[in-house]
Amino acid sequence: MGNLYSNILALVTGSIAARLIGILSIPIITRLYSPIDMGVLSAFISLSGVLLAFSSLRYSVVIPLPRTLGYALNSSMLCLVILSVVSSLLFVITYFCYPSIFQLLNLDVLNPYWYLLPISVFLLGLVEILNTWAVRCKEFKLLSKANVLQSFVGTASKILFGLMSIGPIGLIIGQTLVQAGSVITLFKFYLTNYNKKIISTRKMLFIARYYADIPKYRLPSQVLLSLSMNMPILFYASYYGSEDAGKVGLALMVLSLPISLIGNTVGQAFYGEIATIGRKNPIKIEKISRDLLKKLLLVSLLPFILIIVFGEVIFKITFGNEWVDAGKYARIMAIYLVANLASAPLINILNVYARNSFYFWINLSRFLLLIGLFSLSILLGLAIENTLFLYSFLLTAHYFFITYLIFKVLKNEIKKLGEN
Known part of the structure; x- marks a missing residue:
């Protein structure tokens, strides 16, 4: 357990510095860009997040699992090949169809920035694989x-482009550079482990084939998860307008x-630790x-x-008067901050025990809940x-329901161990 917390400390230290840069910049950025500009950025990020689910067909979760370096490297190369193909297809589709796609989603504000969408998805997918x-x-x-x-x-x-007053494209390019940074x-680190001789198409x-359940269950599941996470901003942008979407986006x-400072970094270290421990x-x-x-749970109480x-x-003091509604x-x-922060790292347990179908049903239920919610919102105005x-x-x-189910999975695995 000591290794887990030392790894978490290493990640959190870097994340604190990274988030401090981001936190200190937000008051500047909100004074350089309007809520409408932020709404365009939020819609772009949300749409990129949905498309990211397809970037490696979710084979990226396989990379920590093989015991040998050879199969791990081949897993990463498989992901890179899939990412390249998916990104190329996305570029072709958006090139020919972006006006119709954005009109269908009521996101015409994204028309001028269509070409940045496949670039963003490629960079997001590449960072995910390399991470x-x-x-x-x-290597925390x-x-x-x-x-x-x-x-x-x-x-x-983002600050430089904001000072140049070039509008939402400054935010979008800045966000793309965040992903590429x-x-x-x-x-460079990946190349230090790369060995062309052990890479083969056969492997x-x-x-x-061996992890065929990943795209079969985890891909639809990840798509549903991405839709659930990004649907709110896309809904607010299309139904309430870019200004309200920008305020919700800042909130x-x-x-x-x-969540990103603690939950994601803890999740990475936690996954590395439990993958090493193994399912046995x-x-x-x-x-x-x-x-x-x-x-x-204790850590989440203070920000809550x-x-x-x-x-x-x-929000008024930090970001300016026009962002009070965001506060x-x-x-x-x-209220959901506590539940999200506490449960986010634990979802990696499902990877170790290959509960891919289980993961799918969790995300399907959340997706249907949100579809019902937003449909009700429109129906009742x-x-x-x-x-x-x-x-x-x-x-x-x-x-909280997800957390309960994950511990139920562990109890079942312990029960199986006792029976053997």
């Missing part, structure tokens, strides 16, 4: 440095800071998981209380505050 490789190698200090670099590059470019550092095809950005030791995994859950009590005041939206959604309240309540209940 997972670094996790496999337990490298990941920390990469996080700081990409945050600095992206933040500096760590590629060179991580790719890549074997991995694709979600602030709420996501502790569920008792140890359960012990680590329960200890981690308790700590995350601050947002609930001082939401509007914090109100953050207060409404703060709900105000944005009411929609956000229902959204927060449903997600909170769902995250």
Whole structure:
């Protein structure tokens, strides 16, 4: 367990520095760009996030699992090949069809930036693959440095373009550079492990067949997850308009800071640790998981209380008068912060025990809940505050339900171990 927390510390240290850069830049960025500009960025990020699910057909989760370097390298190459093909297809499709696609989604504001969409998806997919490789190698200090670099590059470019007053494209290019900022550092490390002699088409095809359940269950599941995570912004942008979407986007950005700082970094270290422990030791995994859950619940209370009590005041002072509504939206959604932060790392347990179909049903249920919510909102003509309240309540209940189901999986594995 000591290795887990030392790895978490290494990741969190870098993430704190990266997030500090981001946090300190937000008050500047919100004064250089309007809520409408932020709404365009939020819609772009959300659409990229949905498309990212297809980038490696989810084979990236396989990279930490093989015991030998050879099969791990072939797993990563399989992901890179799939990413290249998917990104090329996406470019062709958006080139010919982007006006119709954006009109269908009521996101015509993205028309001028269509060409950045496939670039963004490619860079996001590449970083995901390279990050997972670094996790496999337990290079958590490298990941920390990469996080700081990409945050600095992206933040500096957003501010520079904002001073040039070029509008939403400055935010979008800056966001793309955030995604690209760590590629060179991580790719250099990847090349130190690369060995062309052990890469073969036969091995890549074997991995694709052996882990066929990944695209069969995890790909649809990841698509549903991405839709669930990004649907709110896309819905608010198309139904309530870019300005409200920008305010909701800022609220979600602030709420996501502790989640991305703690939840994601803890999740990476946690996955590396339990993948090393292996599926034959569920008792140890359960012990680590329960200890981690308790700590995350405690850690999440401070940001939750601050947002609930001082939401509007914090946003007004920090971001300016036109962002007060964003503070109100953050207060409404703060309740799900605790549940998300606590449950996010534990989902990796399903990877270790190959519960891909289980993962699918979890995400399908969340997707259907949100479809029902947004359909009800349109049908009843709900105000944005009411929609956000229902959204927060449903997600909170769902995250805690996921946590319960994950520990049920571990109990079943322990029971099987006792029977053997």
